[in-house]
Amino acid sequence: MKYVSTRGTAPALDFEGVTLAGLASDGGLYVPEAWPRFSTEEIAALAGLPYAQLAQKIMQPFVGDSLTPERLLELTTKAYGRFAHAAVTPLKQFDERQWLLELFHGPTLAFKDVALQLLGLLFEEFLSRRDDHLTIVGATSGDTGSAAIDAVAGRAKVDIFMLHPDGRVSDVQRRQMTTVLSDNVYNIAIDGSFDDAQAMVKRMFNDASVTGQFGIAAVNSINWARLMAQVVYYFAAALQLGAPHRKVAFSVPTGNFGDVFAGYVAAQMGLPIERLIVATNINDILHRALSTGDYSAGTVTPTAAPSMDIQVSSNFERLLFDAAGRDAALIAQQMKTFDATKVLQLTNAQREAAAGLFTSARADADQMVAAQRWAFEATGEVIDPHTAIALHAARAAQGLPADVPVVTLATAHPAKFGDAVESAIGLRPELPARVGDLFEREERFERLPGEYDAVKAYVTARATPRHG
């Protein structure tokens, strides 16, 4: 399988190449040159497989020659063996129509673990074949940082430097990062906002005095391997609900458009998905883009669902590319305009193509709390604020055929956002036993000023050079 850039001028790479590269050299994102497709019979034959086996079968066409089927199965077995639920992503029923897909049974309590546990193993596998070393540099508002650190802590040939905004992540989120004391993990608390941290990371990716010496890598969802791993649970849920003989809808709490794009990929592969509902909080750039064609960034307003407090959705570029008939020149032009003006107008063709599968909805703080209360009062389920936004959208969805089940993706464990849950339903969710001693563990992190030169000096003094 070859991968091409959405902006058309970066070299095509194989799976190993895109996993280690992250962003394409022309600024675009890598996508498979064609979507692999499963027949109805092939999909029916996947029903009932254990998760790790299903994952190998779904991912093999994307991985191609980079891993044998036997080796890929060993890696999926190892990655998903660390989940606390034997089903990995268990499905629960709210009522005759509404379902909940729990994606938070990994080590750091958010769905990011599903992809990052595998990505950590893929990095190690591919680096062991070459004389090379990766330096992961990332900025996090909480969930990506802890999941990425857990996935690569103690692994050979990888360092990770994770920037978080000092004092602006929850205590649970911070401790999940700073109590990992492995030698290859560097936590940095930046005096500034998440956007400041993110801007410094982007600058480092484009700083030749850093990239000439170090193999700088990305772990956010611009990395194709992350999206690929997330395709699996759409199949897992739909198969349990009767696919391929019955259609299913999904409601997805969306920030960077990674998770819901994995649903789009599942549909391209032949999974009969009736609809993908893109649920946003009041930071609603995606709702505006999908409902009116206006993709224009405003300023971020902090909410109780911080992992969705985002105004630029990197992975939306992958949908724009496909929806434009893979016209890379058009995408390069649209993204150039967006970078300069923060405004992008979808073409009619892009709008129509997106409307074939996607609808969108926006939930404000009251609607989010109302969804948490409904789940608790009607069914006894305690859900986190991100999940609540998608549940609101699932229950408000119009025009779905009566026999189509609607699956809400539960992206975080409620205890990760204990304060918000307690203020919504009056009950404080307990941290699961596997992270229960989080508040007794020693923390280690460095505080740095929000200045690029200070961060660059810290990273370059500690990272291992590429061929070192």
Ligand SMILES: *Cc1c(COP(=O)(O)O)cnc(C)c1O
């Ligand atoms: C990252 C995250 C999201 C948003 O996912 P995207 O792939 O960025 O759209 C939603 N909920 C939680 C809890 C998250 O951590």
